[in-house]
């Protein structure tokens with residue numbers, strides 16, 4: 001609860017700081033304005049739920065392999081310590097929501113209904129385990145990103161195997177998230193995929209993304225999808241992302 005309030009407060013802080021930057025107020029008036037702003041924001045309906053679900057946390061649908069790998073990477077993640085230095089860590093788990101909170105109000109051209117109903121493609125199926133179950137970890141130096149992906153029964157393409165479009169979706173998600181961590185918001189400009197070996201439905205695979213190079217606004221990434229022990233190569237890909245200004249998304 002305290003963390004949630006802290007997140008909301010931080011959001012409010014940036015909003016409340018705008019008028020203060022432009023007008024010269026007596027310090028006591030500034031404090032009052034901030035307090036009123038924060039109180040008002042807390043009583044107004046928010047554009048997103050303050051209790052947003054983090055889909056990257058384990059749920060009952062996760063198989064033993066998914067859980068073991070999650071524990072393996074999670075045990076190497078940053079541990080939050082109160083009042084002390086944070087411990088060394090090799091990986092960081094990236095939380096995952098079904099809506100990007102930062103842009104939750106959507107583009108100016110979207111209707112209110114679309115804005116309120118829009119959900120991230122990979123996180124829009126309510127039944128746990130039915131479609132995309134995944135968690136992403138990014139390395140400390142951010143050169144690598146690894147995703148543990150369990151493909152649910154709704155992702156069937158060829159009988160008993162995962163649809164190529166679903167694999168492409170996951171590759172785009174993993175490499176795109178990695179590129180965003182490395183850069184600013186990005187969009188996929190180019191995605192090349194070689195499908196080498198089908199992925200059985202219900203299985204867990206590793207999707208590994210590596211930075212090839214950055215060139216100005218361009219981020220070039222390579223990616224491979226393997227069995228969890230690394231012995232089978234299922235898919236290989238390269239991707240080009242271009243950093244965008246968010247206004248790029250507001251033009252329609």
Ligand SMILES: CCCCCCCC(=O)SCCNC(=O)CCNC(=O)[C@H](O)C(C)(C)COP(=O)(O)OP(=O)(O)OC[C@H]1O[C@@H](n2cnc3c(N)ncnc32)[C@H](O)[C@@H]1OP(=O)(O)O
Pocket residue numbers: 172173176177186187188189190216217218240242243244
């Ligand atoms: C949490 C979940 C994360 C999921 C992440 C998923 C990300 C996505 O799926 S995004 C959706 C799919 N992608 C799109 O819809 C993008 C549509 N395309 C666009 O909006 C634009 O073409 C965009 C943003 C890619 C580039 O446009 P713009 O910003 O004007 O850049 P532009 O000046 O054309 O190009 C910049 C550089 O990239 C290069 N470039 C652009 N497109 C390509 C391309 N397809 N192939 C090769 N190079 C390209 C240009 O040659 C240029 O290079 P240089 O600087 O060396 O001259």
